[in-house]
Amino acid sequence: MNAHEPFFIGTYAVTFEDLKKLPLETQAILLLKRLRKIYCDHKVQPQQFNKGNMLNRAAQMPDPEALAVGFPDDEKWAVVEHLLRQPWLYLEQNYYVTSVAGNGWYELTQQGLDRANDDVGIRVPDRTILTALKFLHPYLQDYGHYFYEGKHKEAVSAAFKRVENRFNEIRDASGNTSAKSFSGVVLPRKLIEFGIIKFPFDQLANGNQSNRDAYTGELKNLLSSAIGWFRNSFEHEPHNLPELSEGEALEYLFVASYILRTIDRMA
Numbered sequence: 001m002n003a004h005e006p007f008f009i010g011t012y013a014v015t016f017e018d019l020k021k022l023p024l025e026t027q028a029i030l031l032l033k034r035l036r037k038i039y040c041d042h043k044v045q046p047q048q049f050n051k052g053n054m055l056n057r058a059a060q061m062p063d064p065e066a067l068a069v070g071f072p073d074d075e076k077w078a079v080v081e082h083l084l085r086q087p088w089l090y091l092e093q094n095y096y097v098t099s100v101a102g103n104g105w106y107e108l109t110q111q112g113l114d115r116a117n118d119d120v121g122i123r124v125p126d127r128t129i130l131t132a133l134k135f136l137h138p139y140l141q142d143y144g145h146y147f148y149e150g151k152h153k154e155a156v157s158a159a160f161k162r163v164e165n166r167f168n169e170i171r172d173a174s175g176n177t178s179a180k181s182f183s184g185v186v187l188p189r190k191l192i193e194f195g196i197i198k199f200p201f202d203q204l205a206n207g208n209q210s211n212r213d214a215y216t217g218e219l220k221n222l223l224s225s226a227i228g229w230f231r232n233s234f235e236h237e238p239h240n241l242p243e244l245s246e247g248e249a250l251e252y253l254f255v256a257s258y259i260l261r262t263i264d265r266m267a
Contacts, residue, residue: 007037009083010070012120014130016078018144019071026122028090029115031083034067035097036108036116048105055084123150129246133253137260139166140253152249153238159256160231166263167227170196185232188223192216192266200265219262226259 009030013019019027039047049065057064062076071079091097096112099105108116125147133141139162146155167187171179174196182190191197199219205211230252233241244252 007033008070009034009068009079011127012122012124013071014127014144016071016075016082018130019079020082021142021145022122022148024086024090026120027083028087028094028096029118029120031067031087032091032096032108032112033116033120036113038066040108040113046107048107050105051084051088052104055081122148126246129250132250135257136253137257137264139260140257143253147246147249152244152246153234153241155249156230156244156252156256157234157238159253160226160234163226163256163259163263164231166260167191167223170263170267185224185228188227189220192220192223197263197266200262223259223262226256230255 009019012026012030013022022030035049039049054065054067062073063069063080065080067083068076068079088097091112094111094115095109096115097106098109100107125144129147130144133144136143140159143155143159146152146158164184168183170191171182171187174191174194176194176196179187179190179194179196188197192199199212199216205215
């Protein structure tokens with residue numbers, strides 16, 4: 001870690017929820033790096049810091065020691081409190097920080113300073129990508145971990161698998177004995193034909209049965225493609241598909257999100 005470069009935990013997690021989803025070791029190392037940046041870098045002599053004071057002051061001010069820079073203001077206290085619990089304990093247990101006098105004042109050990117130079121060990125997704133996840137269907141909003149792990153194809157596969165499972169859930173809850181025998185690509189069509197899910201927009205082609213039938217046919221194609229095209233290709237032949245950038249993976253997730261919202265309208 002370059003002493004002249006800024007380091008913020010908020011670079012690696014957009015929200016408190018994102019932070020909590022990171023492995024404990026990663027959270028602890030992020031805290032260690034931030035402590036070094038605040039109390040050691042650019043200092044003639046490394047400074048000591050008091051954990052109790054940090055918690056007490058943070059209860060009155062969101063982030064007095066600037067541990068949670070980059071997080072939303074209304075989450076900063078929760079982030080500070082969280083970091084000074086289990087991640088802090090991890091640092092103590094691994095002798096990265098120590099209270100030599102046992103009076104609550106801590107300092108980074110040489111071992112801690114050395115560890116703070118290591119890579120965090122996780123990817124840093126584009127913050128725009130992570131922020132955009134909140135606009136997805138609720139079933140998909142916790143997919144940030146796929147972007148941290150660089151598993152873009154897996155994210156797409158999981159999203160359209162969730163679409164398929166939504167159709168299965170509707171079929172199973174319907175009690176329709178005729179529908180029980182159908183699954184996969186044909187299931188969305190049968191759910192419409194059996195009247196289990198309805199045309200989503202009452203005013204569209206209202207009074208024009210020919211146009212309504214045409215729209216319904218294309219809607220069946222769209223819903224079936226979620227399984228036959230998207231889900232099956234990414235599940236069964238990901239190796240035959242090109243690698244996806246973060247932006248491309250997000251585009252697929254929004255397609256899955258649109259289909260899930262359409263199903264919600266129809267169910």
